[in-house]
Amino acid sequence: MSVRIGILGYGNLGRGVEMAVNAAEDLELVGVFSRRDPSKVKIASEGVKVYSADALANMQKDIDVLVICGGSATDLPKMTPAYAKDYNVVDSFDTHARIPEHFKNVDEAAKAAGKTAVISVGWDPGMFSVNRLYSHAILPNGKAYTFWGRGVSQGHSDAIRRIEGVKDARQYTVPVESALEAVRSGSNPELTTRQKHTRECYVVAEEGADLARIEKEIKTMPNYFDEYDTTVNFISEEELLKNHAGLPHGGSVIVSGSTNEGKTKHVIEYKLKLDSNPEFTGSVLAAYARAVAKLNKEGNIGCKTAFDIAPAYLCPEEGDFLRAHFL
Amino acid sequence: MSVRIGILGYGNLGRGVEMAVNAAEDLELVGVFSRRDPSKVKIASEGVKVYSADALANMQKDIDVLVICGGSATDLPKMTPAYAKDYNVVDSFDTHARIPEHFKNVDEAAKAAGKTAVISVGWDPGMFSVNRLYSHAILPNGKAYTFWGRGVSQGHSDAIRRIEGVKDARQYTVPVESALEAVRSGSNPELTTRQKHTRECYVVAEEGADLARIEKEIKTMPNYFDEYDTTVNFISEEELLKNHAGLPHGGSVIVSGSTNEGKTKHVIEYKLKLDSNPEFTGSVLAAYARAVAKLNKEGNIGCKTAFDIAPAYLCPEEGDFLRAHFL
Numbered sequence: 001m002s003v004r005i006g007i008l009g010y011g012n013l014g015r016g017v018e019m020a021v022n023a024a025e026d027l028e029l030v031g032v033f034s035r036r037d038p039s040k041v042k043i044a045s046e047g048v049k050v051y052s053a054d055a056l057a058n059m060q061k062d063i064d065v066l067v068i069c070g071g072s073a074t075d076l077p078k079m080t081p082a083y084a085k086d087y088n089v090v091d092s093f094d095t096h097a098r099i100p101e102h103f104k105n106v107d108e109a110a111k112a113a114g115k116t117a118v119i120s121v122g123w124d125p126g127m128f129s130v131n132r133l134y135s136h137a138i139l140p141n142g143k144a145y146t147f148w149g150r151g152v153s154q155g156h157s158d159a160i161r162r163i164e165g166v167k168d169a170r171q172y173t174v175p176v177e178s179a180l181e182a183v184r185s186g187s188n189p190e191l192t193t194r195q196k197h198t199r200e201c202y203v204v205a206e207e208g209a210d211l212a213r214i215e216k217e218i219k220t221m222p223n224y225f226d227e228y229d230t231t232v233n234f235i236s237e238e239e240l241l242k243n244h245a246g247l248p249h250g251g252s253v254i255v256s257g258s259t260n261e262g263k264t265k266h267v268i269e270y271k272l273k274l275d276s277n278p279e280f281t282g283s284v285l286a287a288y289a290r291a292v293a294k295l296n297k298e299g300n301i302g303c304k305t306a307f308d309i310a311p312a313y314l315c316p317e318e319g320d321f322l323r324a325h326f327l
Numbered sequence: 328m329s330v331r332i333g334i335l336g337y338g339n340l341g342r343g344v345e346m347a348v349n350a351a352e353d354l355e356l357v358g359v360f361s362r363r364d365p366s367k368v369k370i371a372s373e374g375v376k377v378y379s380a381d382a383l384a385n386m387q388k389d390i391d392v393l394v395i396c397g398g399s400a401t402d403l404p405k406m407t408p409a410y411a412k413d414y415n416v417v418d419s420f421d422t423h424a425r426i427p428e429h430f431k432n433v434d435e436a437a438k439a440a441g442k443t444a445v446i447s448v449g450w451d452p453g454m455f456s457v458n459r460l461y462s463h464a465i466l467p468n469g470k471a472y473t474f475w476g477r478g479v480s481q482g483h484s485d486a487i488r489r490i491e492g493v494k495d496a497r498q499y500t501v502p503v504e505s506a507l508e509a510v511r512s513g514s515n516p517e518l519t520t521r522q523k524h525t526r527e528c529y530v531v532a533e534e535g536a537d538l539a540r541i542e543k544e545i546k547t548m549p550n551y552f553d554e555y556d557t558t559v560n561f562i563s564e565e566e567l568l569k570n571h572a573g574l575p576h577g578g579s580v581i582v583s584g585s586t587n588e589g590k591t592k593h594v595i596e597y598k599l600k601l602d603s604n605p606e607f608t609g610s611v612l613a614a615y616a617r618a619v620a621k622l623n624k625e626g627n628i629g630c631k632t633a634f635d636i637a638p639a640y641l642c643p644e645e646g647d648f649l650r651a652h653f654l
Contacts, residue, residue, distance in 0.1 A: 016586070019586050019587055019588075020586065023467065023468070023586070023588075024467065096654065099650055099651075099654055100647065100650060100651060103650060120654055125654045127461065127465075129653055129654045130461070130638055131597075132653040133638045133639070133641075133642065133649060133653045134454065134457070134638055134641065136642060136653060137614040137617075137638070137641035137642045138454075138607070138610045138611050138614055138641075139610060140350065140351065141350070144653075184600075186600070259343070259346050259347065259350070259603065259606040259607065259609075259610055260346055260603070260606055261346075261350075264602045264603045264606050265602045266599070266600065266601045266602060266603075266606075266607050267599070267600040267601075268597075268598070268599055269596070269597070269598040269599075269600075270458075270595075270596070270597050270598075271595070271596040271597075271598065272593070272594070272595055272596075273511075273513070273593065273594040273596075274593045274594075275591045275592045275593060276586065276587070276591045276593075279586040279587055279591050279593075280465070280586065280593050282586075283465045283466060283586055284465050287464040287465055290464075305650060305654055306638070306654075307637065307638050307639040307646070307649055307650070307653070307654070308637050308639055308646070309637055310634065310635050310636055310637045311457055311460045311461055311464070311633070311634050312460070312634040312635055314460075314461065314464035314465075315460065315463060315464045319634070319635070320427065322460060322634055323426055323427060323430060323632060323634070324426075324427060326456055326459040326460045326463060326471075326634070327423065327426055327447055327452045327456045327632055327633075327634070
């Protein structure tokens with residue numbers, strides 16, 4: 001029997017989850033739920049209904065797992081604990097510093113309701129975290145380095161768009177190749193923020209805007225750009241749409257550690273090259289939705305992260321098949 | 328309280344497990360067990376006793392997990408099911424084709440005795456398998472490529488040593504760089520055995536041996552070399568000991584798949600660069616020994632593989648700590 005999935009929120013990530021659910025034979029999309037007027041939300045799936053988010057008040061019997069595709073800043077801290085009272089839920093909460101608090105809130109709600117939740121899945125947090133953890137278990141003295149990119153940072157792109165005179169913008173986070181190579185060599189370098197990544201900005205300015213001022217405002221923006229070597233390229237709107245429409249991303253987790261009292265070195269790298277960040281993230285969420293349904297059936301309730309879920313739970317196939325094909 | 332570990336078999340792998348157990352604060356080495364005369368086995372750990380393997384008949388109360396470091400061809404198929412009747416066990420059984428049968432035998436023995444077993448851990452099978460599985464769950468249409476090396480294949484080195492006139496030998500398995508690059512590009516190439524790896528042999532010949540014949544025998548050896556481009560280098564014993572004493576290994580699992588009905592590509596790579604194959608493998612076994620002890624305490628008995636064990640079980644720290652540091 002299929003796992004019946006609801007998607008709450010239909011932005012880039014919701015569309016990515018939709019693709020993954022539709023591509024999986026054992027997952028069935030029951031509905032897309034939106035805080036917008038449902039009649040104005042056009043989804044890709046034929047024969048699947050768009051509901052107002054309010055409809056979730058009465059659909060507990062129709063949905064096995066609700067995948068919540070909201071923002072980490074204000075949406076998920078409220079939505080995930082609230083919906084965990086009625087549904088098994090999955091989210092991609094990615095504000096690392098607030099994960100302990102979010103975990104506690106979701107865990108309390110899910111346990112009280114007999115539901116299962118998994119938070120903070122995707123690739124970072126998510127698959128990158130899993131690889132940091134496995135590497136830590138194997139090489140407890142290892143030093144972990146995380147590099148992001150080359151890829152579009154939506155948060156940084158938004159920050160540029162808020163500057164006066166900017167019409168549109170795209171920001172690429174780019175790992176510094178020499179830093180990557182130093183880490184891969186196992187030399188355990190100490191790297192500053194500036195030494196690990198650079199930031200490349202493509203900006204469409206309003207007509208007549210002061211380009212020098214915009215460039216300066218970007219490069220000196222606290223937290224976002226001031227600690228990085230940043231390049232700013234002014235381009236036309238046509239060029240932005242033509243060459244920078246996608247949302248590619250990726251990166252590497254590299255752990256370099258040793259055995260034999262430091263005499264023997266080992267380097268573990270997990271690397272992603274994604275042509276679409278939200279489509280890949282959506283695929284991870286769909287796999288964890290499957291896991292959540294299985295866990296709940298087994299009576300394993302409360303909040304989980306990727307650390308608490310055995311890999312086999314993510315797959316539709318049985319153990320025999322998995323051992324024969326992937327072990 | 329520490330997890331009390333016994334190591335059965337004290338070759339390169341047993342020594343690797345010993346290093347990992349001694350480096351972990353929550354693991355305690357109770358004893359090394361050998362089928363050789365214990366008085367002739369000198370171990371690295373001070374204050375730890377070497378026992379005859381026969382002593383395991385009566386040490387059930389002293390050992391929480393027995394790590395079995397035997398060969399996959401003849402040792403482990405017998406030893407792991409036999410010892411699973413008395414102990415929680417871990418092994419690194421790596422004959423892929425015989426895993427279903429081995430799993431069944433170990434599962435029956437462990438379940439009947441209320442013990443927990445994990446088989447086939449290490450890096451391949453083991454960490455490579457886990458990465459093949461996660462990637463399959465996320466990108467079900469993905470194509471997985473496994474490359475090994477550059478590293479010493481002990482099986483191939485042994486095969487060369489059995490040729491008449493060969494005193495010693497070391498064989499390196501080397502992935503073909505252009506094949507790696509083609510796979511990393513996401514182009515999903517079809518690759519023959521010959522196109523994926525080459526084999527590099529360093530051979531010390533007996534004085535007066537017929538080098539041309541040895542080279543021909545190596546290059547035409549069925550299964551081991553005939554399907555590969557093989558190079559044979561004759562070197563002195565001194566050079567072998569000086570430059571080829573280590574057992575480095577590694578490789579990559581690369582999965583290339585797509586979303587959005589094939590229109591969007593993604594590439595996932597997990598890569599290892601290990602200065603010592605047995606020390607890294609031993610570290611993986613030690614981490615899974617910790618997991619086995621926890622699972623058995625929870626009443627989760629029977630045979631497991633890396634697919635069935637959540638990553639957090641491999642770590643000594645609690646969930647709060649892991650979420651704060653690795654998520």
